[in-house]
Amino acid sequence: MKTSSIIILIAIAAAIGGLLMYSVDFSTYDTIQSAKEKQGEYVHLIAKLDKTKPIEYDALKDPNYLTFFAVDSLGSSAKVVYFNPKPADLEKSERVVLKGRMEGDVFQCDNILLKCPSKYKDEKSVLESNIGQY
């Protein structure tokens, strides 16, 4: 294996490396405030469901429309619109990671990741709270 093959290999490696650089546009974790400053840019919000405000979802009328309010640890709040069914345990979630774009004051969300106590049954505290019920 000499010149010609090495050149081809380097060319392939360079091409793949270039593709990598070009193709992976990582996004960022943001607060509601900083997301509002980055209008239209794709971000991840780490927030909590605002339980004082209503969750609007009526699957009978439109199963693809959900709105609710999210608050983050700094206290800012934003309305979230999500064009998919409501995740069943949204109300129980302790924390949500919302992916999408801020448009005006409304967060257009296309993915919701929930952190629910029930999902982490392996955690000691969860097991203990379960034992504590007896």
Added chain:
Amino acid sequence: MEFLNEHLLPGQIGHFFILLAFVSALFATIAFFKSHLSKTEQDRTAWLKLARGVFFTEMVSLFIVFGLLYYICANHYYEYLYAYKHSSLELEPKYLLACIWEGQEGSFLLWAMWHSVLGTVVILTAKKREALVMTVVNAAQVFLIVMLLGIYIAGAKVGSSPFSLTRNELEGAIFSRADYLNFIQDGIGLNILLRNYWMVIHPPVLFLGFASTLIPVGFAFSSLIKKDWGEWIKPVLPWALFSGLALGTGIMMGGKWAYESLSFGGYWAWDPVENASFVPWLILIAGLHCMVIYKSTGRALRASYVFTILAYLFVLYSTFLTRTGVLGDTSVHSFTEAGKMMNILIGIYVLGVSIPVFILFFKNYKHIPAIHKEENISAREFWMFIGSMILFLSGIFIIAVTSLPVYNTVFGINIADPPDREFTYNKVMVLVAIVVGLLTGAGQFLKYKGTTKKYFLSKIVWPVVISAAIYLLIVIFNPLKYSVKGPGFLFAINVALFASIFSVIANFLYIKNVMKWKMKAAGSAITHFGFAMMIAGMIISSGNKEVISDNSKTGLFIPFDKDPTGRNAENPMENLTLLKGVPTEMGKYTVTYEKDSASPIEKTRVFYKVNFVERTADGKKGEVFSLWPDSYKMKDNALTSNPDTRHYLTHDVFTYVSTISVNNDEEDTTSFKTNEMHIGDTAFYENGYIVLNAIEKNPNNDRFRFTDQDTALVADLTVFSKEGTSYKLYPGLTVSNMTIAFLDDTSITQNMYVRFSGITKDDQFKIGIKEHKKLTEFIAIKAYIFPYINLVWLGLVIMAAGFLVAILHRANASKSLSILSLILIVGALIFLFLFANA
């Protein structure tokens, strides 16, 4: 305090055998290595005999531990945390195995058991390499079994035992009572996502794949110690092929499980857990090709070493990613945090075996023979090496992107997943698919050390012509429609489709024209044929996947100038609401949610019967079938859905429930409000009015079958709702043996019951109306059509068969053994992938 009703004996025995297994592994490592170091033949045999004995002790211990763990789970001994966490009374027996490998300890145990089974095969077959390969196997066992120890060394808990007791691990008021066990009525049980038959079989096969990557490292180690360089390649080839088979099949079993039981709508989502097992496979396959190159030409020996060790290192790295909780926010199904000490142990295991072998490799690098003469560009080995590099680099790309949470943890930065994760991988991997398709197709017509132009061109013409013709037929009759990602990507997947068809045809013609149907040696061509077919199936089924529950296509949705919800054209409307009993149009089907029924075994599981009626082009009723998607509704209202799929030869209709109506269990206390009506009269209800059209005596029609002997009256009512919709209702009344029976009718959409309750003295008809406040029962479903998905599964099975043929050929297996194992394994795979759930 003496606790009552505990069964401590199995745990004590279990603890003992874990310790015995650990000590045996330690001792076997030393003994096998001692046997290698022995100067005299007598010493060598003595040490080897001893080492084997200790190794079998270790293996038997592990199987006993497994048996005991199964015993405590099967008997629901909740005094053990493992049984409490993973088993429950309602669990069907077949899932008891799944609940063993659901937990960290159980899956490490499974892994260690596979190591010992594979080790036995090494003892039986490896001859002069046995001692050194087994040194590596047992060293890895030491690291694995440490994680099951659960003993305290210098104040720190090392590992976690599957037999630890609930009362020692958890804190709770009940543990202050001697009879605490009476209060633990049931275990937490197996995660409902894992209650699928694939979960019984997929983890063992995947762990077999993981475990098998260790053996080639053992062979590499043996050659580095013995300094006999390339000599390990011949005996290691069947092992490397076996890894490719087990790991590849295990991964796709995970895909089939996801397809059948998860509701993300597909078999592959580039989830970190999936990627973490796919990357070692890619590197393993790269290494396998290098080994074949070495065997035929003497080249690529160094690369064979590197890829062999890296494949194993990445198996362990993937364990680290999925077991330590580092993935956290990015994965749907990563395991939870195992505790700091456990993370350190896993970390040590990652580096413990692979790093020493790597160091040995670099120390000997200069001595490992390599050919420095330039390769001929028309030589097969040149292009095979290029292909290996592509596979390797694509694996590095995948793991580099997947490791994002690791960078965040290590460097304290805060970057998140790219917006469209799947596309990030797809747009790179489609290019890999193009190159791999072309190489695996054209490569078959290249010869080692150089090919004449004439030979190559004469062989390549037909594959190109035939595949181009097939590709054109697809473009004309069933073109790829995936244009969401722009024309560039659509073009790329079209090229990839052509490349994989080309590879299918080329490998077929290679078997036919060059191999002349000598199947014994055709392993590689069969494998490539199956692999290319799988890729073609993936491109077609994903590229033309169609969401048929899309509201914007059902005609129910009327686009506004400006939607009040802020919806625009790109926002999905992929879920369709089905009211119970109301036929709704969806794609070419009219679907009706007919009823639901609770599972007889699992309390929280409900099956929904959704009836599909196909509408054909000429307006006639086509095929009729029912699907039973189901969901688990947990105590806290969380919903987990399992899809149901109608399988056809050419496509799958795939449906799952995305939302269900919440039933208030309040008593229905409202009663009938009776209206006295003449024919033609109107009565009002909350949401509109009803008209009494006629009264029929003993009707004999589609709905009722009365004869002249009966005494039956049926009211013909029309309901007009405020929304402008109207429905027909037919409440009835029969008299027999001096008793009156009511045949009530209901309008589900209007939440209304009507009853024909009698006739007044002045010949008015009494029509009762009952409106209940209960919510209408409905489900929202999402439904897809996956075209030609069977190509994926069939391709996989053919690929597995090819691997198997190659293993048997390389291992010089006897004819009867070859035929038997082919029939058994391929038969099982065909059944599992194509028929088990069809």
